[in-house]
Structures are given as structure tokens and as C-alpha cells.
Amino acid sequence: MQRESQATNAMLMARRQAAIPRGVGHSHQIFIAKGENAEIWDVEGRRYIDFAGGIAVLNTGHRNPAVIEAVKAQLDQYTHTCFQVLAYEPYVELAERLNAKAPGDFAKKTLFLTTGAEAVENTIKIARAHTGRSGVIAFTGGYHGRTMMTLGLTGKV
Template structure:
């Protein structure tokens, strides 16, 4: 699976058949950027159900910077599966969570004590950051950048500038959100 190879029209017949099933079973909310259905992937190559191979420029929306099925990542997953599949740190703490937090704290700049929390998504990280900042400062307002995307939860949609397709029809949004422009050295 090392090269790009197109065997059928895009989308191919199997992807088209799966799209019919998808449209019948899944609402439009989780939109799809491509009309193909993945069957397998390795490194930066993604193969669809029709045998077409593509360069995967999305990488799981950025979470696969090691590529698909990296041997080192697969070995670490297998090792972890031999111990346990999943624990909720809020219920049963485990050493791996602490070790990752320690590593992140060591990598973060600054000569002061640091703490880290691990969450499921960027939206959850933003929501928790804002809750922590509001609790600490006792101030409700949040400043965000214009034209930024923050997520699809109610608070992160409030921070996201683009209305379509993210925000249309989901009002009212959180109050006390203020937008500022990105620092841009070429602005006149």
C-alpha cells in the first residue's frame, strides 16, 4: 500500500452504496468532506472500499501525525491492551495518565509549577480552560480571535466566528464573548 492508485471513478460503486446507507441511517450533522469510505490505511496512504488509494492529508483531523498503523504505535497499543482497555481517571486513576501529565508539564515553558488535565477533544479542552479561567478570575468575559474555529459544543460555537455551517440555527449563544483580530504584520 505504498502508492496512490485510482481504480474506479470517484466515488466508486461500493462507496456510493455505503453513502445510500449512511444517508438513511445517520443525520446530516456529522458532515463528510469526501464521498469515499475508508477500508484501510497505512502511513500516509488511505485506501477506500473500492480499492482506490489516496494521500491522506487530513490525518484524522490532525491526530495521526505518526501516520496510520505506525509499528511503534501499534506495539504500544498491544502492550496496553494486555493490561486493560480503558479506565476513567475520575473513577480509577492510573500511572499512565500521571506520566503523560508530568511529561507535558516538563515540556511547557516557564519556571513555575504546572499541572495538566487530559480531555477527549479540543472543544472539551477549551470549555474546561474557560471554566478554570472564569473560576480563577471571577470574570465572565472571554476574548477570542476573529475567524477562528473552536468546536461544536455550545460554548465553542459561541467562540467560533463562522456561522455556516457551524452555528446557523443553534442560537442563543453564550454572552460576554469578545473578538479581536489576529496579529497580522501586513495589515495596513
């Protein structure tokens, strides 16, 4: 793979230590330069098979051509509006498609959130509003995020 930068993993990790709080943990001491399907290359040109997939959220692998095309097409139209301020059809269409795929013979609705912690917090708010009950049970050893409520639910350091 052709390298654009001369930075090594160690050099970037040193810059990261100086610029970013240590509370943001790291599984690996390498920096990605490029990803394709299930493979990644680090900034020193080493090739790896990516078994992590962004903690199991890269379901289509790195840079799936259909995803890249859809992102480029969207960027040519508009980027951010905040759906609550200025709505856009793709939000509605994606919700409809997910609702159609979700199991169960009843009406479904979907909202989109930015992070896992935001999803956990809103799930609890929705469940509380629906049931009228406030208690929540969380497991020892579970991880739910870094916001105050999800830290409260997290059962480990």
C-alpha cells in the same frame, strides 16, 4: 490491496445518509479501508496520500508500529476505569512527560479530555476560575466545536 468488503464508496455513503444526521459534515465522498503512514486506501482499492491526518492530529501517521504496540500492550492489562473513579499510572506518566516538554521555567499541570470542544470548555472554566473574570473574546469565522458553549464561541454557520 486485498478487499474484505464489496461495499463501494457510493453504497456506504447512501447507508451513512440514512443512518447518521446530515449535521455531521463530510469533506470527501470516500470511505477508508486501510491506512499506513501517510497513505490511505479507500474501500474500492484506490490509494491516496493523506494530507488531512484527521484534521492535523495524526502526528505519527496511520498505524505507527510503536503506537500499535503500546495500544495492544495496554489492552492486555485493562481498558476503561474513569481516572476519577479508579486512577492508573499511565495518565500520571503522560501528564509528567507533557509537563516536562511544555516550554516555560515554571511548574505545569496537564489534564486529559476526550474532545476538542471539551478542551475549549474546560480551558475557559479554568481561565475564569484563575482570573475571576468571565468575559470571552472569539473571532468571526472561528470554529470551536458543537457543544453549546463552543457553538456560542463559533463565528460561522
